[in-house]
Amino acid sequence: MTVISARGLRKEFTVRVKxxxxxxxxxxxxxxxGVDLAIERGEMVGYIGPNGAGKSTTLKMLTGVLTPTAGDISVCGLSPVRQRTRLARRIGVVFGQRSxxxxxxxxxxxxxLLRHIYRVPPAEHAARLLRCRALLDLDEFLDTPVRQLSLGQRMRGELTAALLHGPEVLFLDEPTIGLDVVSKQAVRGFLAELGATGDVTxxxxxxxLADIEKLCRRLLVIDHGRxxxxxxIEALHARYGSRRRVVVELESPAAPPEVIGATLVTVTPLRFEYDxxxxxxxxxxxxLAGLPIRDVSIVEPDIExxxxRLYTGVPVTDAP
Structure with a gap:
């Protein structure tokens, strides 16, 4: 079932230029x-692009904050602008720099307070809060004023707040921005478990991009509004020529053999690398079994x- 649909989505702004x-x-x-989207129930989709590419503008149109200039748009079967109040009960939104x-x-x-605003039955609210408390370790700061929370604690609170009314779709805009490594791991782990249930899109x-790699199978990249x-992610790697690399370190000098399906990219007396x-x-x-190998490591391609390369338009044949 398609829960997010957009066809020919366009948003124009008027600016004053000197x-x-x-x-x-x-x-x-x-x-x-002219963005087209079709996202199915239970998908975890990464939506990335450079600054000014149109990411946040798209999310604001999907959540009813902005009215599209042109195009058709539907979220949970509703028109985000015309039916914004009804839609608000069926989606959750987390913006990394807004509370x-x-x-x-x-x-x-x-x-x-959010339970009353969304009119969530007490038993449902309690059950969802209990789950979030367990997965996000909220108990130690539940009674702390929000202004006294660390950024990581507040973000865990924001995620909980966005989920307590049982949304069908969760929109996340920079949910790990500014977080330390431990807090990022906690948020990513929670989102991965949430997505694994298939209950929330x-x-x-x-x-x-580490968020995308750890959480999302599908990747949408937007640039200049398109x-x-x-x-x-694998298709993106294939399209732009990134490869897994095998690094071989030797005990003593040896000539690296030619291998079908592997390209020798670096050679030194005691080390060589294949793509x-x-x-x-x-x-x-x-x-390589007959060589005096000391160590072997496999380097995964760097999505960044x-x-x-995609942003700069470097084709696969020119990729290093």
Whole structure:
């Protein structure tokens, strides 16, 4: 079942541009320019792009905050702008730099206020809060005023607040921005478990590509308002020429053999590296069995490098 659908989605803004020393002209800029989306129930989708690509604008249209200039859009079978109040009961939203919690109230009381706002039955609220308390370790700061929470604690509170009314779709905009390593791991682990149930559809925008790699099978890349990639991370790697690399360290100098399906990219007397272009790591190691090997390591392709190539338009044949 498709829960998020958009066709020809477009959002224009009018900006004033300086022309000469004293004059300014109005100019129309398309922040989102013909985006098509179809996201099924239970999917975990990463939505990434450079600054100004149109990520946040898309999310604001999907949640009813902004009215599209053109195009058709549906979330949970509702029109986000015309039926915004009804939609709010069926979606959750987490913006990394904005809060839906009450600054001077203890976290527990913020959750209770949200129960009344969304009119959640007490038993349902208690069950969902209990699950979030266990998965996000909330108990130690439930009675702490929000203003006294660390950034990591507040983000765990924001995630809980977005889920207490049982949304069908969860929109996440930079949910791990500014968090330390431990807090990031806690948030990622929670989202991975949430997505594994298939009960909630997640759409995640972030500049931290580790979030995408750990959470999302499907990746949407937007640039200059248009979707330039829609598929798996593996497909992105294949399209832009990134390969797994096998690094071989030797006890004594030896000549590296040629291996079908592997490209030799670096050679020194005691070390050489292969890019796997068709062979598996196991097949390569079988061919290397007679060498005086001290150590072997496999380096996974760096998604940040792949996405950088995509943004700059470097084709696969020119990739290093």
């Amino acid at each position: 022309v000469g020393r004293l004059r300014r002209d109005r100019r129309t800029v398309a922040a989102v320019d 839906q919690l009450w600054w001077d109230l203890p976290l527990r009381e913020s959750f209770e 997640l759409m995640l925008t972030t500049h931290d 979707v330039v990639h829609d598929g798996t 796997l272009t068709g062979a598996t790591a196991g097949e390569l190691l079988v061919r 490098d792949v996405v950088a």
